[in-house]
Amino acid sequence: DIQMTQSPSTLSASVGDRVTITCRASQxxxxxxxxxxxxxxxxxxxxxxxxxxxxxxxPSRFSGSxxxxxxxxxxxxxxxxxxxxxxxxxxxxxxxxxxxxxTKLEI
Amino acid sequence: xxxxxxxxxxxxxxxxxxxxxxTVSGDSISSGNYYYNWIRQPxxxxxxxxxxxxxxxxxDYNPSLKSRVTISLDTSKNQFSLRLGSVTDSDTxxxxxxxxxxxxxFDSWGLGTLVTVSS
Numbered sequence: 310d311i312q313m314t315q316s317p318s319t320l321s322a323s324v325g326d327r328v329t330i331t332c333r334a335s336q337x338x339x340x341x342x343x344x345x346x347x348x349x350x351x352x353x354x355x356x357x358x359x360x361x362x363x364x365x366x367x368p369s370r371f372s373g374s375x376x377x378x379x380x381x382x383x384x385x386x387x388x389x390x391x392x393x394x395x396x397x398x399x400x401x402x403x404x405x406x407x408x409x410x411x412t413k414l415e416i
Numbered sequence: 417x418x419x420x421x422x423x424x425x426x427x428x429x430x431x432x433x434x435x436x437x438x439t440v441s442g443d444s445i446s447s448g449n450y451y452y453n454w455i456r457q458p459x460x461x462x463x464x465x466x467x468x469x470x471x472x473x474x475x476d477y478n479p480s481l482k483s484r485v486t487i488s489l490d491t492s493k494n495q496f497s498l499r500l501g502s503v504t505d506s507d508t509x510x511x512x513x514x515x516x517x518x519x520x521x522f523d524s525w526g527l528g529t530l531v532t533v534s535s
Contacts, residue, residue: 343521352525
């Protein structure tokens with residue numbers, strides 16, 4: 310199976326900050342990567358697919374980049390609503406789906 | 417957008433079988449538009465994909481759970497279900513159902529249901 314490793318596990322930041330979360334795959338997954346936001350007691354919400362395609366309705370301050378084994382999620386200017394846990398997920402065709410362990414973004 | 421809702425017992429005894437149903441609305445599960453998935457999340461931990469089923473009835477499972485998992489469809493009720501056998505404490509988690517277009521990312525999720533394994 311492809312292992313996904315997120316860093317950091319916890320990130321402390323302030324409103325207005327620019328933050329970056331990294332997700333590394335144990336082998337190349339091309340651009341088959343998604344990012345989700347999860348708030349306490351809620352289901353994850355899809356933010357980005359195919360490494361950099363921002364879903365409809367997601368604020369433009371969210372962006373994704375990368376290919377192969379290294380990917381990043383960037384929030385350009387943190388808003389109060391952005392404090393949550395973020396998960397990456399790979400969906401390479403020939404391997405079971407796997408998620409990163411999550412990054413908790415806190416104030 | 418597809419809506420999904422999980423249902424089933426919230427408490428299961430060790431060694432027994434966990435059974436959950438996901439009811440789908442907003443799309444027919446016979447349409448072929450999605451793979452239908454189960455995902456779980458133990459308290460305070462990350463997400464674990466359990467498995468998926470397609471309209472044709474073909475299934476894929478997480479290798480770590482494959483020996484204990486069965487996912488099936490009920491097209492007459494527009495539902496799909498999960499059975500996980502021989503449960504232990506480590507199977508205690510929130511269980512989500514979710515859709516994945518072409519078996520890729522998860523674009524619609526149920527609210528999740530907490531299943532506790534305890535005697």
